[in-house]
Amino acid sequence: MVRHSFDKELEHLHNLMVKMAGLVEESIENSILALKKQDIELATKVYQSDDEVDELEGRIEKICINLIARQQPLAKDLRTISTALKIITDMERIADHAADIAELTIRMADMKYIKPLVDIPHMAELAKKMVIRSIDSYIKQDVVLAREVCDSDDEVDDLFSKIVLELINIMKNNPETVEQATDFMFIVKYLERIGDHATNISEWVVFNVTGSHGHLAKKTD
DSSP states (O other), X not given: OHHHHHHHHHHHHHHHHHHHHHHHHHHHHHHHHHXXXXXXXXXXXXXXXXXXXXXXXXXXXXXHHHHHHHHOOOHHHHHHHHHHHHHHHHHHHHHHHHHHHHHHHHHTTTSOOSSOOSHHHHHHHHHHHHHHHHHHHHHHXXXXXXXXXXXXXXXXXXXXXXXXXHHHHHHHHOGGGHHHHHXXXXXXXXXXXXXXXXXXXXXXXXXXXXXXXXXXXXXXX
16 A cells, blocks of 8 residues: 555656656757847747746646655665656756746847857757657657767767857857857856756766666766
């Protein structure tokens, strides 16, 4: 009976994490759509939805703490709960970065962009796919998929370097572009961090399934 109660709580935890993941994925997508369309209303929606993600993180944390305190979980269960706590921290940071992008979008909404947005949406799409696949790997407890996500981070990092170099050259050639180019640099830095957090999630999946980290966790804030 105790085990049945524990399993029901774990299922509830799992469902809340899936809901949180859906909100996070939507935030990334909307933040980039708002950036491309210079849509203040959509950017504001992203900024405001961050509170909902924070609220879900708090609810999940409470469930995890209650499970540890009341249910005396086995070692494997304890690993699952601690993995959930780590993953929701990364998901919350991803939502924060989407909100950061939305904030910069609002700031630049009335400006003509210094360059057509091609590489940044591509980078955003890659980062978003990493997040979706990392969450899928958690839901399916799929180590192979989790490791593929970790490996795909190099592509996001390469695009980050390419875009930053291009922005530096634009600033050198036209000092008037410095302010907006700096904002775009922040945006690509946030996207690069989103990729890092997706990598972290995948590494925690590997840890949960195997008991050891497949890669060294990236340091992100």
